[in-house]
Amino acid sequence: MKSLSRRALRESGQGYLFMSPALFVLLLFIIGPIFYVIFLSFHKVQLLGGASYDFVAFDNFARILDDTRAQIALWNTFKYVVIVVPCQTILALILAATLNAGMKGQSVFRIIYFLPTLTSSAVLTLIFMWMYNKNGLINNMLDAIGLPTYNFLGDPDIALNAIMIMNIWSTAPFFMVIYLAALQDIPDSLYEAAELDGASTIQKFMKITVPHLRPVTSFVAIMGLIGTFQLFDQSYIFSGGSGGPDNSTLTVVLLVYQYAFKNLGTMGYAAALVLMLAIVILVATLIQRKFSKEESLY
Amino acid sequence: MKKKLGAVRILVYGILILYAITTLVPFLWALSSSFKTLQEIVGGTINFIPKQFTLDNYKQIFIEQELFPRWMFNSIFIAVIGTALNLLFNSMAGYALARLRFPGKKAVFITILAVLMIPAQVTMIPNYLILKELGWLNSYQGMIVPAMINATFIFMMRQFFINFPKELEEAAEMDGLSKLGTFFKIVIPLARPALAAQAIFVFMGSWNDFMRPLIVMTDIEMFTLPLGLNTFKGQYVSYWNYIMAASMVFTLPVLLIYAFFNRYFIKGISFTGGK
Numbered sequence: 181m182k183s184l185s186r187r188a189l190r191e192s193g194q195g196y197l198f199m200s201p202a203l204f205v206l207l208l209f210i211i212g213p214i215f216y217v218i219f220l221s222f223h224k225v226q227l228l229g230g231a232s233y234d235f236v237a238f239d240n241f242a243r244i245l246d247d248t249r250a251q252i253a254l255w256n257t258f259k260y261v262v263i264v265v266p267c268q269t270i271l272a273l274i275l276a277a278t279l280n281a282g283m284k285g286q287s288v289f290r291i292i293y294f295l296p297t298l299t300s301s302a303v304l305t306l307i308f309m310w311m312y313n314k315n316g317l318i319n320n321m322l323d324a325i326g327l328p329t330y331n332f333l334g335d336p337d338i339a340l341n342a343i344m345i346m347n348i349w350s351t352a353p354f355f356m357v358i359y360l361a362a363l364q365d366i367p368d369s370l371y372e373a374a375e376l377d378g379a380s381t382i383q384k385f386m387k388i389t390v391p392h393l394r395p396v397t398s399f400v401a402i403m404g405l406i407g408t409f410q411l412f413d414q415s416y417i418f419s420g421g422s423g424g425p426d427n428s429t430l431t432v433v434l435l436v437y438q439y440a441f442k443n444l445g446t447m448g449y450a451a452a453l454v455l456m457l458a459i460v461i462l463v464a465t466l467i468q469r470k471f472s473k474e475e476s477l478y
Numbered sequence: 479m480k481k482k483l484g485a486v487r488i489l490v491y492g493i494l495i496l497y498a499i500t501t502l503v504p505f506l507w508a509l510s511s512s513f514k515t516l517q518e519i520v521g522g523t524i525n526f527i528p529k530q531f532t533l534d535n536y537k538q539i540f541i542e543q544e545l546f547p548r549w550m551f552n553s554i555f556i557a558v559i560g561t562a563l564n565l566l567f568n569s570m571a572g573y574a575l576a577r578l579r580f581p582g583k584k585a586v587f588i589t590i591l592a593v594l595m596i597p598a599q600v601t602m603i604p605n606y607l608i609l610k611e612l613g614w615l616n617s618y619q620g621m622i623v624p625a626m627i628n629a630t631f632i633f634m635m636r637q638f639f640i641n642f643p644k645e646l647e648e649a650a651e652m653d654g655l656s657k658l659g660t661f662f663k664i665v666i667p668l669a670r671p672a673l674a675a676q677a678i679f680v681f682m683g684s685w686n687d688f689m690r691p692l693i694v695m696t697d698i699e700m701f702t703l704p705l706g707l708n709t710f711k712g713q714y715v716s717y718w719n720y721i722m723a724a725s726m727v728f729t730l731p732v733l734l735i736y737a738f739f740n741r742y743f744i745k746g747i748s749f750t751g752g753k
Contacts, residue, residue, distance in 0.1 A: 194657045195580030202571035202627045209624040213604035278493045292498045298732045300686030302704035303725040307508045310718050315522035317507050381486050413688040433599050440603045458600050
C-alpha cells in the first residue's frame with residue numbers, strides 16, 4: 181500500500197515534470213494575459229515613464245459606440261467575413277469534388293493548388309499588389325480583353341474587394357484538403373446505388389456528397405469565420421499600416437493594433453476592442469454551430 | 479450515356495486546369511518579374527519570359543541590401559529553435575496527458591482545449607507588456623519562448639499517444655528503463671510521423687508569421703523576413719523587381735520543405751483539421 185502511493189507520487193512528479201514547459205507558457209503567456217487583458221480593458225493605460233493604470237469602469241467599452249473608425253472597422257470586417265467565408269467554402273468543396281473525380285494527374289493539380297497555402301501572407305500580398313498595380317498584370321489583362329480597369333490599390337470602393345479576392349484564392353485550397361480527407365469516408369456503395377437509379381453526376385453531388393460532408397462543412401465554416409474575423413496581415417501590408425485608402429481596408433484587428441501600439445494612451449481602449457472582437461467570434465461560432473446542428477436533423 | 483460521361487469529364491478537367499492556371503499565374507508572374515530589368519518592369523507589358531534575363535535583382539538584395547541576409551538568419555534561427563522546442567515540449571505534455579496520472583490532469587486538459595478557441599490577438603497586448611517587463615522585447619527569446627508550445631499540437635500528440643500500444647512502454651519499464659528513458663528511447667522514435675507533420679506546420683507558422691514579430695521586434699536588424707520585406711516595399715517603392723526577388727527567396731525554403739514532406743502535409747492537415 182505504501183509503495184503503491186509512493187509510486188503514484190513518483191508518477192505525479194513525472195507528470196508535472198513533463199507538463200512543466202507547457203504549463204509555464206500556458207500560465208505566463210496565455211492564461212495570465214487573458215485576465216490581464218480583461219483588467220486592461222477597464223483601465224486607462226499610460227506607458228510613458230512608469231506605467232500607470234487608472235480605473236475607468238466601462239468607459240473604454242462605451243467609447244466604441246462613439247468611435248466612427250471602430251464602426252467602419254467593424255463593418256469592413258463583417259462585410260469581409262460574410263462574403264469570404266461562403267465563397268471560400270463553396271470553392272473548396274468544388275475543388276475537392278473535382279479533384280476526387282478520379283482524373284489523371286490529380287497529384288499534380290493538388291500540388292499546384294496548395295502553393296498559396298504554403299506561401300506567407302506577406303509575400304502573397306506583395307505579389308498581388310504588384311499585379312493589382314495601375315498598369316500591372318491584372319489591369320493589362322482586363323484591358324486586353326476589353327474590360328474596364330480599376331485602381332485596385334487606391335480606390336476605396338475596390339481595395340477591400342481586392343483583398344477578398346486574394347484571400348478566397350489563397351485559403352480555399354487549405355479547406356479543400358480537409359474536404360478531400362472527408363470525401364474518402366463516403367462509401368462507394370452509395371454512389372453505385374444512385375447510379376443504378378439513374379442519378380446524374382450533379383444529382384449525386386447534391387444528394388449524396390453535400391449532405392455527407394455537412395459536419396465537415398460546419399467545421400470549415402467555423403474555421404473560416406475565426407480566420408476571417410482576424411484579418412490583419414493583408415490589410416496592414418496593403419495599406420502600409422493605415423487601413424486606407426479612406427479607411428476602406430481598416431479591420432478590427434488592424435484598429436486594435438493601431439490603438440495599442442501606435443497611439444499613446446489608448447492601450448486600455450484597444451484591450452476593450454479586442455475583447456469585443458473575441459466575444460463576436462465566440463457568438464458567431466456558437467450561432468454557426470447551432471445552425472448546423474439543426475440542419476443535420478433533417 | 480457514354481457521351482454524357484465525356485461531357486462531365488471535359489467539365490471536370492476544365493475546372494481543374496482553369497484553377498491551376500489561376501493559381502500559377504501570380505507565382506509565375508512574380509518569378510518572371512524577379513528576373514527582369516527595371517525598364518522592362520515599368521514598361522507594363524505582360525510577357526512572362528523576360529526580354530532581358532538578369533540576376534541583378536538577386537545580387538542587389540543579397541549584396542547591396544546588407545540587412546536582407548540578417549533578416550533571413552533571424553527567420554531561420556527563430557523558426558528552427560522554436561520548432562525543436564515545440565516538438566520536445568508538445569510531445570512531453572501530450573504524453574503526460576495521455577499516459578501519466580497526476581492531480582489536476584483533467585483541469586489542464588480542459589484548459590488546453592479552451593485555449594484552442596481563443597484568438598491570438600486577445601493575448602497580444604498583455605504579452606507585449608509582459609515581454610516589456612521581462613526586457614525581452616526586440617530579442618530572440620521574446621519571439622521563441624511564448625511560442626515554444628502549441629495547444630493544437632499538445633492535443634494532437636495526446637490523441638496520438640492514447641492510440642499508441644502500451645505494451646512496448648511496459649516492456650521497456652520492466653527492463654528497468656525510467657519513464658524519461660522510455661519516453662526518449664522508445665516513444666519518441668515511434669512518434670516520428672506525428673512529429674514530422676508537426677514540425678512542418680510549426681516551422682511554417684513561424685516562418686510566415688507577420689504579426690508577432692511586428693509587435694516584438696523594433697530594431698530593423700532584429701526583423702524577420704516578412705517584416706523586412708514590408709520595409710523593403712517602403713524603401714524601394716517602385717522597385718518591384720527587387721521586391722519580387724526577395725519574395726521568391728523568402729518562399730523557396732517552404733517550397734523545398736513541401737516538396738520533401740508532401741505526404742506529411744496532407745496528414746498534418748487532416749490531423750489538425752478533419753476530425
